[in-house]
Amino acid sequence: MIPVQGFSGQRVGVLGLGRSGLATARALTAGGATPVVWDDSPEARAKAEAEGFTPEDLRRDNVLTTLACVVTSPGIPHLYPAPHPVLLRAMQLGVPLDNDIGLFFRSLGQQDWAAYDTAPRVVAITGSNGKSTTTALIAHILAESGREVQMAGNIGRGVLDIDPPGDGGVVVLELSSYQTDLARALTPDVAVFTNLSPDHLDRHHGMGGYFAAKRRLFAEGGPDRAVVGVDETEGWFLADQLAMGPMDDRVIRVSSGQKLETFGWSVFARKGFLSEWRKGRQIASADLRDIAGLPGAHNHQNAAAAWAAARALGLGPRDIEAALHSFAGLPHRSQLIRTLNGVRFVNDSKATNTDSAAQALRAFPRIRWIAGGMGKEGGISSLAPDLGNIRKAYLIGHSARDFALQLGATPQEICETMDRAVTRAAAEAEPGDVVLLAPAAASFDQYPNFEKRGEHFAALVAALPDP
Structure with a gap:
């Protein structure tokens, strides 16, 4: 405590x-x-x-x-x-x-820190998508490297429930916009911004308020290092606001898909390869293509952010790369549940909005897509460019019929329940297909939360008979 x-x-x-x-x-x-x-x-x-x-x-x-x-x-x-x-x-x-986050930051320092060889440090991660995976990945890298680490906030334990960190210990926090918006103290040593997409807009009175809540993590306390995803305009703006110029290496820009070779410090992933650049030259690289726990470009962005944070804490590239390969992924986030007769069953129940669903749809070929629930404003119309890999959609929950209308010519079936969707998708799937739960909707019509929805999917898949 x-x-x-x-x-x-x-x-x-x-x-x-x-x-x-x-x-x-x-x-x-x-x-x-x-x-x-x-x-x-x-x-x-x-x-x-x-x-x-x-x-x-x-x-x-x-x-x-x-x-x-x-x-x-x-x-x-x-x-x-x-x-x-x-x-x-x-x-x-x-x-x-x-809030408890503000109390945590004002209370973390202890008198015995003066006797430590290395003062404890705090890494805080915020953003719209990928926060949990990035947080868990950073903690995993630190643990695999022999560092004392605790994970808290929106994942793991409550921030005030953790043990006081020891000599050289690191606390890794996942922070939502609800938490950063009100905390009176926000002083992480390393702050990470993953990305931004519309979410919780009623709580923040629109995108401007939502981004402002995320930005407070960087503006209030002035972290020693800021890791900023620049795959949206808001990320470019935040990095520009924090840096004194393009060579200011207190800001580490990260991306999935863009080359970032002209900055003081950057980490980016393209076509499955991660590159770290400093002052105009590449100093490290890693092949992400065969890492089962990090499939798809969105997870490669998470890997780039975690790599940057770990490097800011002084870890070496070889240790980080080895830890990436041993990362199993998080439940309900592109989680491989089972491979049956050449068909992969993947649980991405955390994909509660269209942006995160789009990332999942881009990560796999030949998809049999289980989607639906309590749809959000606009439904799934924004997913139109990402439907090319879908062999068939199996629609569940309150928004099943609305989603069916928006899918147009994409093959589809209204299944209503998860049980029927899994049964039908498994029966029709062929070797090489991926049965993907990426609902693009909240779970509250049929489940108390996305975790229970994902657990039900996983249980149904586990119960499928062997060939």
Whole structure:
């Protein structure tokens, strides 16, 4: 646990008592503060009481005015589409707002760091797609290289739940826009921006607000090294804002598909080969084509970002390349479940929007595509250029018929359920085909989350009879 510093002897509100809220309450207690906890759900309040915390109604002014700060969970809106009433009233009363990420950065440094040979470091990753894979890949590279590493944030443990890092330890954080938008302290040593595509726009009042939330990770704390994906205009803009010129190697530009040979430091992947360039010359390279855990150009972008972050931490190219080959990938992200009679079954349930689905569709030939769920605004019309590899689509969930209309002449079948989609795709697949779950939609019509959707797909595939 990371005890929260700076609030000893003070009352601190905690709004939202899920995983991060309860972890925050514990860490506040460890740091000498008194957590004042509240959740709109009676069940969540009861769970907090079972841990020994006493809920107090934060909707009351006479409670809010006693607080030094209100710490809110990331899922609770503080601005758009409308702030939670407790947070709005806290702002009107002048009570500062923060989240567990802000508390983590203000509390991480410990007195015993002075005795360390190498101070611990923090790598923080944000972006629209690829955050989890990039985070896990960086942690994997560090672990394979013998470094002490902990993974936290949106993946792994809650940030305040981790152990204080030891001599030379590294903390690798995946941070969503919900987390970066509100944190009052953001001071990573290495910050990574993967890419940007439309998502969570209601929460950020459009693309400008969404990008601004991501940009805070770089603007607020000034990382020693910034790894910036430049495959979108926003990435070029961010890199330009951070660098003093093209040869400023504090900014490492990364790409999948573009040559970046004219900058102080860059890492890019083209046609399956990764190249690292510094000051006009190539200094390292790696062949990514046969790495099973990193299929497709989108994963090659993740590999380039992870390579750059690892190099910024002082790791050598040979150690990084070896670790790339032993990376198994993450569940629900281009995850190979099984090969049956020459047919690969791939679970990319995390592809909840069209941009991430497009990356999956580009990664494989001869696809039998399982798609559908709670479709997002615009449906799948933007995927029209990426349908060429699809042999047939098997459509499920609430948006199945809407998706069918947008697929046009692409062969398709409305299956409604995952069970029928897997059965039909497996029956029709031929050797060399890939049965790909890449829904391009949220899961909430049939599953509580994308993980459960992917687990159901994997279970159905595992149950298919051997030939």
